[in-house]
Amino acid sequence: MSVRVRYAPSPTGSPHVGNIRDALFKFLFAKHHNGTNIVRIEDTDRTRYIPGSEQDIFNSLRWLGIEWQEGMEVGGPFGPYRQSERKELGIYDKHIQVLLDSGYAYWAFDTTEELTEMREFQQVNKQPIGYFGGMWRDASSDAVEKAKQAGKPGVIRLKVPRNEEIVIQDVIRGRIAWDSNNVDDPVLIKADGMPTYHFASMVDDHLMEITHIIRGEEWISSAPKHACLFDAFGWSRPIFVHCPVIKGKDGSKLSKRHGDTKCLDFRSAGFLPEAMVNFISLIGWAPGGDKELMSMDELVEAFDLDGLQPSPGVFDMEKLTWMNGHYIRQKDISVLTKDVLHYVKSDDTYDYWNNQDNAARADELKRMRESFEKDAPYVDETILLEQERVQTLAEFGSACEFFLVEIPNMDQKAVDKWFTKPHVPQLLNGLLEKVNSTSEMDKDACESWVRNYAAENGIEKMGMVVHPIRVALTGKTVGPGLFELMSVLGTERMKVRLQNALQNFVTVSN
RNA sequence: GGUCCGGUCGUCUAGCGGUUAGGAUGCCGCCCUUUCACGGCGGAGGUCGCGGGUUCGAAUCCCGUCCGGACUACCA
Numbered sequence: 336m337s338v339r340v341r342y343a344p345s346p347t348g349s350p351h352v353g354n355i356r357d358a359l360f361k362f363l364f365a366k367h368h369n370g371t372n373i374v375r376i377e378d379t380d381r382t383r384y385i386p387g388s389e390q391d392i393f394n395s396l397r398w399l400g401i402e403w404q405e406g407m408e409v410g411g412p413f414g415p416y417r418q419s420e421r422k423e424l425g426i427y428d429k430h431i432q433v434l435l436d437s438g439y440a441y442w443a444f445d446t447t448e449e450l451t452e453m454r455e456f457q458q459v460n461k462q463p464i465g466y467f468g469g470m471w472r473d474a475s476s477d478a479v480e481k482a483k484q485a486g487k488p489g490v491i492r493l494k495v496p497r498n499e500e501i502v503i504q505d506v507i508r509g510r511i512a513w514d515s516n517n518v519d520d521p522v523l524i525k526a527d528g529m530p531t532y533h534f535a536s537m538v539d540d541h542l543m544e545i546t547h548i549i550r551g552e553e554w555i556s557s558a559p560k561h562a563c564l565f566d567a568f569g570w571s572r573p574i575f576v577h578c579p580v581i582k583g584k585d586g587s588k589l590s591k592r593h594g595d596t597k598c599l600d601f602r603s604a605g606f607l608p609e610a611m612v613n614f615i616s617l618i619g620w621a622p623g624g625d626k627e628l629m630s631m632d633e634l635v636e637a638f639d640l641d642g643l644q645p646s647p648g649v650f651d652m653e654k655l656t657w658m659n660g661h662y663i664r665q666k667d668i669s670v671l672t673k674d675v676l677h678y679v680k681s682d683d684t685y686d687y688w689n690n691q692d693n694a695a696r697a698d699e700l701k702r703m704r705e706s707f708e709k710d711a712p713y714v715d716e717t718i719l720l721e722q723e724r725v726q727t728l729a730e731f732g733s734a735c736e737f738f739l740v741e742i743p744n745m746d747q748k749a750v751d752k753w754f755t756k757p758h759v760p761q762l763l764n765g766l767l768e769k770v771n772s773t774s775e776m777d778k779d780a781c782e783s784w785v786r787n788y789a790a791e792n793g794i795e796k797m798g799m800v801v802h803p804i805r806v807a808l809t810g811k812t813v814g815p816g817l818f819e820l821m822s823v824l825g826t827e828r829m830k831v832r833l834q835n836a837l838q839n840f841v842t843v844s845n
Numbered sequence: 846g847g848u849c850c851g852g853u854c855g856u857c858u859a860g861c862g863g864u865u866a867g868g869a870u871g872c873c874g875c876c877c878u879u880u881c882a883c884g885g886c887g888g889a890g891g892u893c894g895c896g897g898g899u900u901c902g903a904a905u906c907c908c909g910u911c912c913g914g915a916c917u918a919c920c921a
């Protein structure tokens with residue numbers, strides 16, 4: 336039997352990295368086994384529906400290269416793939432009737448107040464909290480009819496068997512058992528007629544012939560309910576795989592207060608999909624050796640359930656950042672420049688940095704976007720020179736800034752350190768003279784001029800000539816190799832910068 | 846409170862009864878070098894949560910204990 340797995344998110348917001356990591360696992364597993372990955376939308380809670388989140392879900396998946404062969408947007412033989420549509424088709428009504436008829440489900444008419452009161456009672460009496468039958472589990476059909484006649488809103492609950500042991504086999508953790516007396520009767524159909532997750536998801540998993548339920552660890556405690564449901568229908572249970580959660584630095588489940596958690600935020604922050612995929616695949620899973628830098632194809636090749644880990648992992652931004660730097664460096668320059676262009680053109684980028692209260696970064700990136708419009712080949716060259724010096728796409732903004740402005744911002748400490756040396760005015764004037772008389776200087780020409788100058792003036796330490804020129808041209812003490820940088824800048828820009836340095840910053844005259 | 850899951854350097858992890866407990870990241874140092882970065886080399890960092898067993902031998906198996914986490918909705 337071929338593998339069929341499903342990614343079944345709720346459209347309640349832009350997906351979280353933990354959720355997307357699970358989606359990645361499912362995709363890798365399906366693809367590794369030549370199976371089918373299905374995307375189904377679980378929108379049974381109308382109150383939590385957020386418009387636009389379906390698109391965020393698809394965008395997150397596509398950004399990372401997670402494919403699906405069946406489901407939303409691509410169709411398939413088991414559609415529709417949106418639960419609200421399946422509800423309209425009567426799929427859940429039909430199935431709940433089966434359970435009602437066979438006695439595995441029952442109507443319950445408790446009010447919200449009654450349920451709250453019940454829980455408070457259980458709380459103070461240190462009892463397990465939950466609905467274990469109340470007055471409705473074994474109510475007579477007359478009582479149920481009467482409540483219906485009276486127009487009382489009711490729900491349908493699953494009649495979990497009592498005095499039994501409920502056992503599931505989890506692929507990662509092995510046997511997990513519950514005393515059924517501790518498993519409460521979950522609501523299957525809500526008062527508004529919509530199915531709950533417990534019901535809709537399991538019915539659909541069966542109908543869609545899902546072989547493996549791969550989901551987060553937070554579902555373990557409802558697994559016995561799901562197992563009972565399958566048993567009640569007489570259906571064979573799929574294989575359960577509960578993946579460990581992803582935690583934040585403080586050890587609790589990753590959430591908003593840990594910073595970025597939405598998958599698409601990472602795109603806006605300047606991370607590459609290759610890095611993101613590689614990094615999140617390694618939280619809770621390992622191929623079983625020392626290898627950790629892997630492409631999507633390699634992950635597909637290496638992925639299997641036995642590499643899954645039971646213990647939760649912490650999302651380590653520093654390691655993600657390192658990995659992103661690795662992928663930036665590894666990238667072909669023609670591809671990289673397109674990525675950067677795309678990044679600085681995207682509105683999401685600016686929304687993101689403005690939300691981060693980092694207007695300066697937004698400005699740098701905006702300048703880069705404008706520069707692309709004016710002189711793309713020039714910007715491409717600056718990207719090449721900064722490629723090995725940045726770790727995210729966003730960092731190109733500040734790394735390339737000095738190239739793109741008319742006059743760079745002069746770092747006062749750099750000026751104080753280097754422009755006070757007595758040989759500097761002559762040096763900068765000499766270079767100015769050179770660029771005035773030359774229209775083009777390639778890297779070698781720049782290098783030989785600098786070296787000759789040093790030799791002719793008896794300067795032994797290259798730093799003594801290199802650093803002042805660097806400060807004059809870039810305003811900084813750090814950056815790409817001087818000769819590369821000079822040749823990319825070109826004589827015109829060098830002229831303007833040298834004049835500015837000599838007029839406004841060089842304090843010692845000769 | 847209850848149920849369940851988990852516990853190897855700060856972090857991600859390898860390990861499946863015999864290893865000086867390996868790799869990666871981060872940190873530190875050296876080398877390369879005009880700076881930064883990249884790269885190369887090296888270092889610090891783990892009595893494998895703790896306590897008992899089983900065994901000639903345990904991170905690996907068993908029991909207990911502690912700590913952490915998830916769930917505990919007519920949310921998923």
